[in-house]
Amino acid sequence: MVIRKPQGALTCEERCIVKALLAKGWRNQDIQHLINRGRIATVNSARITEVKNSADVEPAASDHLEFYMHKKNSYDPVTGLNLYDDERLIRAREAMILAVQSFNSPSLRFKTEQFAVQSNIAWTYLLHEYYIRKDKNIVHKNGRTFSLSKMVERSDFPLSDGIRNNIRDINEIRDAVEHKLLGRSDVKFFSLFQAACLNFDQSICELFGNSISLKSDLSIALQFAKMNFTQLNDLQKYDIPEHISALDAELEGRLSEAEKADLEYRFRVVYLLEGASKNKANFEFVRPESKEGKKIHNILEKRVIADDDYPYKPDQAREKIREMSGRKFTLYNHKQAWKRYKVRPQSGATEKSNTDKRYCIFHKAHGDYTYNDAWVSLVVEKISSEEEYNALKETR
Structure with a gap:
């Protein structure tokens, strides 16, 4: 017979913490407030009274109590993540934010390299946390944790094939950073990076809850929409270094046309840059599965009125x-x-x-x-x- 702990029951550690706080003169409601901070199943004041009336509970040691209180004060009020319990998710979010910030920064020149490396770190932490919560051992016999390239090939990979393909290709770009100068490659891989940002936010919400979405930290389209499209068009006129074209061709060559058209693999949207009435936005975003989204499908178009x-x-x-x-x-x-x-x-x-x-x-x-x-x-x-x-x- 399996004995299950009732909802809202105190753990042995919490009972000792409560006893130590009572000894310090804390009131029941203040102890209850501290214990319930970040707790999914909250406890009521009767649980505190039970500990107060029990002679069998030993108070926690002072250093244990000090760390417990420090940990309880380490919850992010927006995301609900705890610096100690959710360190991988915190690091995953920060790595993706850094990836976007470095790509958007006007003072940085190695945007592709920065994004590929930081994005790899973000996905690695996110998937490590997923497998740990599924009670999977993420450490190999040699002491090294699962690499991102190995996790995307697992049969129990939790995300879609489009996201899998996108991660594979950015991982290849990250590996190329170690051996080659990628030069003017930012525009070449722009749509892959945009998809990676949107995929990451979707995935972290689906796996760990909407409260940790990056939408509160990054603006619409994860800020990439701030790029100057006239400059973007001009950049595409330059010659792309041969080794970058070769890498891009290698990545494209692995996939079927259907896989390349997947919006989770490579982000595409129509931008109509013309005059618009006050009640109609210049930029319109549609869901891929909608009628309009299916019509747009995988087109990336820039329409600019020009004298020529x-x-x-x-x-x-x-x-x-x-x-x-x-x-x-x-x-x-x-x-x-x-x-x-x-x-x-x-x-x-x-x-x-x-x-x-x-x-x-x-x-x-x-x-x-x-x-x-x-x-x-x-x-x-x-x-x-x-x-x-x-x-x-x-x-x-």
Whole structure:
């Protein structure tokens, strides 16, 4: 027969602590408050009275009592983690926070190296704590604890295949740090790192509770959204060192297309950087399993309005249309076209920038409209019809 301790019962250690505190003149309610700090099953005042009335309980030694009180004062009021009981989880959280902070820091140059190393430490501590709580021995015969690379290959690995693949690849990058200079690799592995941050926060909450989420310590998207996307685009134009490209190709080559498309392996999201109304955000985040998320799937897109994308002033657009269509086409015809197809506001409109950006944009700096190749193609296609052409013909 197994004898189970009732909920809220004092342990032998706690009974001795209570006896020592009573001897010091503590009141029942103060002892109860101290004992219940960080305790899942709280005790009531009757338990304290039982110890007070028992002659069989010996008071704890002074040094034991001193450490007990110090430990009880070591709980984080936000996360509920204790410096002594939850040291691995505290270290895991701090390592991931350091990984993000180092990647975001404008003064640090070795971002990939810093993130890969700190992320490896964070995942190692988190998984060690998981296996210990599952009563698994994490120490090998040689005295070394389980490495991260070994834990992700275990059959009882507690997380998804997408997270497993993401950890594997960042671990490979961490190993490469020991032997090679990774140079301009930050942008190359950005999406892997973003996924790692989101995966870590999801995993630590699922395994150990929502109270220890990093959301209270890091902003939306774990701060990576603060990167300048124009600079990000420019960085991608530079040549990537051959050994970095080779490492990236090796990592990509191991996975199927479905595995590479997994958002837990490599984070992807559409960023639409255009003007938006007040009731619509420029950045929109959707759940991967939602209808919108499935449509977006694994696309990473940056859309920036640029002068080079709309190179034609009205007369230049008119001339291109004339050349491509072989028809007489005047500026009046062009004006009739943009009115008919509603690609820009009427002259004198208050909201001049309210254009159909598939074809036209307004330049606030010099107060005019320019058009792109899509506009030229649209008009050429339209005026291939005699009816449309006649609708735009100059009438005097």
